[in-house]
Amino acid sequence: MALLPILTVPDARLKKKCAPIANVDGRVVRLMDDMLETMYKAPGIGLAAPQIGLLERIIVVDVSEHKEGAKEPIAMANPELLWLSDETCVHNEGCLSIPEIYADVVRPKQIRVRYVDRDGSVQERDCDDLLARCIQHEVDHLNGVLFIDHLSSLKRNMIMRKVSKAAR
Helix, strand or coil: CCCCCCCCCCCHHHHCCCECCCCCCHHHHHHHHHHHHHHHHCCCCEEEHHHHCCCECEEEECCCCCHHHCCCCEEEEEEEEEEECCCEEEEEEEECCEEEEEEEEEEECEEEEEEECCCCCEEEEEEEHHHHHHHHHHHHHHCCCCHHHHCCHHHHHHHHHHHHHHHC
């Protein structure tokens, strides 16, 4: 496995929509494994392919608490949100592509997602709370949307000025 470089704003690739994966083959499985290793090392709870410069519909997530080395990774190709609950919740979000920036984001509390797993099988999964939020955040990346895009333009502009200033 290999650690991959994580892109940060304002890299234009983070704002592009990703292409679907034709099939989950050995290359895609290796990529999923590399993405998981990169995510764990960062450390983070989710990573999407555009964050490593690949415009492909692949995400990995793991919201387990890693107690005693236990991990619960989920790798998804072509994830599709089938249903979003009307009930929402607000939580503080951050992103590996916008380091050290956090903001409250409103998202649906529950979702149903369909995806292709690392074995090439189509799966459907109902998720809530942190897992639902993480999957929504990563699927947003596949559509060129960052968590700050869910904020008011005033808050988003303040964050981007802060990021630009820190980069100088």
